Amino acid sequence: MLDQSYYDKADEIIACHTREEHSLIPIIQDIQTAFRYLPPELLTYVAKEIGITEAKAFSVASFYENFSFEPKGKYVIKVCDGTACHVRKSVPILERILSELGLSGEQRTTPDMLFTVETVSCLGACGLAPVVTVNDEVHPSMTPAAATELLKKLREEAANEN
Amino acid sequence: MGFITIDGRKVKFTDEPNILSIIRREGIDLPTLCYHSELSVYGACRLCTVEDNRGRTFASCSEQPRDGMVIYTNTPRLMKYRKMIVQLLLAAHDRDCTTCIKNGDCTLQALARRLGVLDVPFENRKTSYPVDFSSPAIVRNPNKCILCGDCVRVCDNVQNVNAIDFAYRGTEAMVTPAFQKTLAETDCVNCGQCRAVCPTGAISIHTNKTPVWAALNDPNTKVVAQIAPAVRIALGDSLGIPHGENVMGKLVAALHRMGFDEVYDTTVGADLTIMEESREFLERLESGEKLPLFTSCCPGWVTYCENRHPELVQNISTCRSPMQMLGAVIREYFKDPEKNEGKKLVSVAIMPCTAKKGEILRPESRTDGIQDVDYVLTTTELANMIQTAGLKFDLLEAESCDMPFGIGSGAGVIFGNTGGVMEAVLRRLAQTSKRAEIDVIRQSGVRGDGECKELTFDYHGRTVRAAVVNGLRNAEELIQKIESGEETFDIVEVMACRRGCIMGGGQPLGAGPRTKAARAKGLYDADNDIQIKKSDDNPIVTNLYQTLLKGKEHKLLHRNFGEQ
Numbered sequence: 153m154l155d156q157s158y159y160d161k162a163d164e165i166i167a168c169h170t171r172e173e174h175s176l177i178p179i180i181q182d183i184q185t186a187f188r189y190l191p192p193e194l195l196t197y198v199a200k201e202i203g204i205t206e207a208k209a210f211s212v213a214s215f216y217e218n219f220s221f222e223p224k225g226k227y228v229i230k231v232c233d234g235t236a237c238h239v240r241k242s243v244p245i246l247e248r249i250l251s252e253l254g255l256s257g258e259q260r261t262t263p264d265m266l267f268t269v270e271t272v273s274c275l276g277a278c279g280l281a282p283v284v285t286v287n288d289e290v291h292p293s294m295t296p297a298a299a300t301e302l303l304k305k306l307r308e309e310a311a312n313e314n
Numbered sequence: 315m316g317f318i319t320i321d322g323r324k325v326k327f328t329d330e331p332n333i334l335s336i337i338r339r340e341g342i343d344l345p346t347l348c349y350h351s352e353l354s355v356y357g358a359c360r361l362c363t364v365e366d367n368r369g370r371t372f373a374s375c376s377e378q379p380r381d382g383m384v385i386y387t388n389t390p391r392l393m394k395y396r397k398m399i400v401q402l403l404l405a406a407h408d409r410d411c412t413t414c415i416k417n418g419d420c421t422l423q424a425l426a427r428r429l430g431v432l433d434v435p436f437e438n439r440k441t442s443y444p445v446d447f448s449s450p451a452i453v454r455n456p457n458k459c460i461l462c463g464d465c466v467r468v469c470d471n472v473q474n475v476n477a478i479d480f481a482y483r484g485t486e487a488m489v490t491p492a493f494q495k496t497l498a499e500t501d502c503v504n505c506g507q508c509r510a511v512c513p514t515g516a517i518s519i520h521t522n523k524t525p526v527w528a529a530l531n532d533p534n535t536k537v538v539a540q541i542a543p544a545v546r547i548a549l550g551d552s553l554g555i556p557h558g559e560n561v562m563g564k565l566v567a568a569l570h571r572m573g574f575d576e577v578y579d580t581t582v583g584a585d586l587t588i589m590e591e592s593r594e595f596l597e598r599l600e601s602g603e604k605l606p607l608f609t610s611c612c613p614g615w616v617t618y619c620e621n622r623h624p625e626l627v628q629n630i631s632t633c634r635s636p637m638q639m640l641g642a643v644i645r646e647y648f649k650d651p652e653k654n655e656g657k658k659l660v661s662v663a664i665m666p667c668t669a670k671k672g673e674i675l676r677p678e679s680r681t682d683g684i685q686d687v688d689y690v691l692t693t694t695e696l697a698n699m700i701q702t703a704g705l706k707f708d709l710l711e712a713e714s715c716d717m718p719f720g721i722g723s724g725a726g727v728i729f730g731n732t733g734g735v736m737e738a739v740l741r742r743l744a745q746t747s748k749r750a751e752i753d754v755i756r757q758s759g760v761r762g763d764g765e766c767k768e769l770t771f772d773y774h775g776r777t778v779r780a781a782v783v784n785g786l787r788n789a790e791e792l793i794q795k796i797e798s799g800e801e802t803f804d805i806v807e808v809m810a811c812r813r814g815c816i817m818g819g820g821q822p823l824g825a826g827p828r829t830k831a832a833r834a835k836g837l838y839d840a841d842n843d844i845q846i847k848k849s850d851d852n853p854i855v856t857n858l859y860q861t862l863l864k865g866k867e868h869k870l871l872h873r874n875f876g877e878q
Contacts, residue, residue, distance in 0.1 A: 205477075
């Protein structure tokens with residue numbers, strides 16, 4: 153069961169849009185921005201609130217890779233593996249990040265909910281290749297060593313916040 | 315309006331919505347997997363692709379006819395394409411045809427045979443999904459799905475339920491309830507219309523044949539069947555009898571041969587329903603409360619109303635459905651040790667409907683804690699059981715239903731058509747049983763396969779407004795009008811399936827416009843053959859009220875929605 157505060161936030165977001173079928177995507181985008189993921193319960197809730205069926209809402213939300221039903225870490229690290237980044241050796245960067253975080257296979261979020269690692273096909277910043285973004289902040293011309301350094305910095309930042 | 319040339323023949327067109335319907339009208343059965351005239355045009359399967367005189371190819375289902383068009387339906391190129399489409403579909407398909415529930419009844423299989431597909435030159439890359447047996451009515455097997463979307467559209471466009479939809483994308487695309495839940499966890503009303511349009515074995519009936527066979531072969535059971543009106547005019551479809559023909563006599567004979575001890579007619583239950591529902595209606599009309607009265611025969615509609623319009627549940631008649639009424643009466647009757655001969659009663663209902671499988675499991679479908687009807691077999695399952703038993707159906711000599719529940723009125727038998735329940739109510743409320751009066755009712759506008767029919771009639775000087783609606787989306791539209799105050803009615807008949815039970819989700823597949831019309835006519839013909847036109851003229855019903863039902867009318871014939 154999701155905490156009531158989630159539903160309150162959803163209500164707040166829905167109030168910024170019209171209660172119509174075509175508001176579905178903007179609403180769930182805002183929800184994903186607020187919680188860094190799209191809680192399935194909220195998708196069902198939004199569907200009901202704007203008068204569409206749950207199956208239809210799921211059809212839309214599952215179509216787009218961008219929507220995630222799984223909770224994501226505090227830092228979402230996107231490693232670009234588009235053509236330009238790939239030829240400039242993005243794979244070793246990804247491997248370094250995954251091994252530093254102890255992630256492998258299907259598991260892409262650290263158990264402490266600090267990091268989520270994703271690969272993307274192109275961030276549109278090919279001139280800066282290879283590129284990594286952390287919560288939409290761009291880190292250009294990365295190397296495995298720079299990635300280790302970056303993770304260290306992020307960990308410190310998180311520790312200081314606590 | 316104009317002319318187009320199809321394969322060198324010039325043909326006229328008027329208001330056909332697309333080229334495909336002209337081609338089919340001209341006797342060419344262009345194959346399709348995603349086209350149904352009552353659904354929105356989807357254009358996904360591409361099997362109906364035709365070629366014009368400029369060498370362009372396009373899907374004929376989604377192209378409007380234009381005067382002077384020249385169309386070819388069978389060029390070498392088209393034949394190659396069509397075969398390739400089927401091969402590609404089969405490449406990602408569970409091809410265990412011999413052990414598939416749709417074996418022999420499958421559009422994809424028939425198409426592969428028709429187009430001469432003898433090999434599939436692609437690797438089978440289908441991932442394996444679990445089969446969903448959660449619903450008592452329907453089995454969903456995603457491994458056999460070809461993503462034609464027919465079920466999605468019928469569930470949404472026609473039934474307004476939308477329990478299933480497409481999800482994910484590309485090679486991972488599938489048809490599923492939200493979050494891959496099971497069907498039982500959705501708003502599915504069990505109507506089975508998805509199964510009726512599914513061209514493969516992806517959606518099928520949740521069968522109960524095995525326990526019925528077991529009961530039939532158990533010497534310590536008394537197996538009793540009741541047959542719904544709409545079964546008799548559709549069963550023949552699967553057994554080589556002309557479509558729409560009433561095969562009740564042969565059907566009873568087949569059941570006797572298979573070992574059913576007693577075979578009754580659900581029409582008796584329909585007559586009881588009319589007696590109770592008419593009385594309830596007059597009471598409500600008198601008091602002015604809980605109007606309009608909605609009929610309660612259709613479990614698909616009842617479930618839909620509970621899910622979407624809980625505020626209207628109190629307006630639904632408290633009458634049990636005909637199947638449940640007769641089921642309760644049968645169980646009461648066989649309580650007598652002389653009648654049951656010390657054996658355990660197994661009550662089987664043969665129905666055109668998948669939702670009935672869910673209805674028997676509902677809490678209010680029990681009397682004194684005992685489930686009234688043990689199993690529901692659909693027309694399709696029964697046809698298969700007759701084949702399993704090796705009975706040559708066309709050679710069987712007709713037999714009649716067993717007494718004391720073997721005679722129904724004409725009013726009861728037309729229950730299977732949309733408008734049938736309303737017509738039966740009108741007959742019950744009529745002053746006399748005279749032929750002239752029955753004829754007037756017949757022509758009052760209650761008949762026909764219209765989506766929503768409205769009629770008014772006079773009852774003791776009071777004008778009564780009635781509506782007959784079929785298809786749940788049509789019902790939804792009517793409810794919106796009622797709730798907004800745009801329209802007022804006193805009584806509303808709702809059937810979840812378009813055209814009523816004759817097109818129920820458990821009926822034989824592949825019914826086109828002619829079969830639909832033949833089935834409706836078949837039931838009205840059956841009515842014509844019966845001397846008793848009104849439920850209250852049925853001596854069995856009158857007798858039941860004086861004997862078995864005395865003091866137990868409410869217990870055996872009514873239910874209380876929402877109280878369980």
